[in-house]
Amino acid sequence: MIDDETVRHVARLARLRLSPDEEQVMREELSGILEHIDAIRAMDLDGVPPTTHVIALENVVRPDVPVPGLPREEALREAAHVTDEGFGVPRMD
């Protein structure tokens, strides 16, 4: 149901490097799971609206008063690379 090209395309979208073995296993497993999931494609859902929030909340706001955020040194303390008081990353090419 899912071919190798789809697996590679989706892995690329998800920013996941998969080994050739993983791609193969993923193709088989995803196809198997989708066979079960396809049950919902056969259901009659005409006129049924989607649910995005089960408990309806509207216009959740807070007073427009500035509060201190996370201090910079705290925000950076768990990063593997810190450069110029920011997160360090390799070149983007």
Place this chain on the structure above:
Amino acid sequence: MGLRDLTAAGQIAAIRAGETSSAELVEAHLAAIAADDVDAFLAVDAEGARARAREIDAMPERPPLAGVPIGIKDALSVRDVVTTSGSRMLEGFRPVYTATCVARLEAAGAVVVGKTNMDEFAMGSSTENSAFKNTLNPWDHGRVPGGSSGGSAAAVAERQVPWSLGSDTGGSIRQPAALCGIVGMKPTYGAISRYGLIAFASSLDQVGPFARSVEDAALLLRHTVGRDPMDSTSLDWPGEISTPTATDLSGMRVGVVDELMGEGIEPGVRAAVDAALGTVEELGGTVVPVSLPSALSGLATYYVLAPAECSANLARFDGVRYGPVAPAANLLDQYETTRGDLFGPEVKRRIMLGTFALASGYYDQYYGRAQRVRTLMVREFADAFEKVDLLVSPTSPTVAFPLGDRTADPYAMYMADVCTIPVSLAGLPAISIPCGLSDGLPVGLQLAGPAFSENALLGAAHALEGALAFDTRPPGLVT
């Protein structure tokens, strides 16, 4: 009876009566954790817990929870305590803030002793997807404790803590509670702040309690519910969670979900649930069959929605802001290599499934349809609660299964949540209580109610708990 045999409420009473102290209780539980043979904890903060216990013991007036120890699922951030969500992606990560629900419990006088093992990023039903180790079921060390909050459940059953916090997306509190013979509750969606909970599927995730008594579950809930400015989906809680005292079910209409009592439910599980339904009637309740026609489509619906949401939530793990990073020549390579190396197989599977379901060309067929099936489920529950006060079913279709039994077949593992998922999709509260044994292993009974019916659910669960008189002590456990 030793200190560890007391419920949390019992431990609080013993402290207040001057029979013990927070320091003594914390020491007794730390010793049990150190002697652990079920591998429930990933990190133990012995020094922090001892220091906090001494502080509380020195207070002129004790806080409500009096210094009783608690375990916290590793998906919840605790400042400066290593928090991994069961993943190598967060190995060594020390959060810079504490989750609101944990902070509230600490302020109320609970002492955090450590972080409990879990399936990686809460994806799984056996805790075997933890990147670090397996947790064993206290009732049979050859079997799984359930999941994803398996460590939190096993720790409570093994009496390493009187209670703990877990999180439940499709059954991750209720199912391990059932498999470990304890009480576990998923409250109404939005009841407890998720600020500091490492997100899995945001339209479903809820924090909730594990305990060895319904009273303890209510107490833990009381000190965690309510609106939090840091979580815009959290709700103002109407009234208070009261201490459950009901001893009968007079006048209560109890619906049994037909679809969740049939094929796929182990005979031993069905027998224990049937016996509990007899107890419902002895307590004055009326048992009526109820149909939720979409219930069995819940699993398929969930396995579109939850992976789709996880694929978005887990996009943040890219090696830049926290956790380990793979060496790479450029940024894209760094993202792909870090994520490819550090996510485990189940997490990758779900990210792939979710990315696929959201991809252009597939969105309407999968995500769009799943959201509409969800509407059917919400409506069917609403119709059911016109006729009955609460719904019951098995919590899990089987008792605890052997380690390794389902790891090769993803969908067989997913089936473990077939009874808990419909309630999650509708955002409703549900509690699992132990209702008997099948071949010496605990069986859980799930009770679900309308949104905000926590007090009624806890009351009914309390009445049943008293009548069922289930012994939560695993065989052979020495305390």
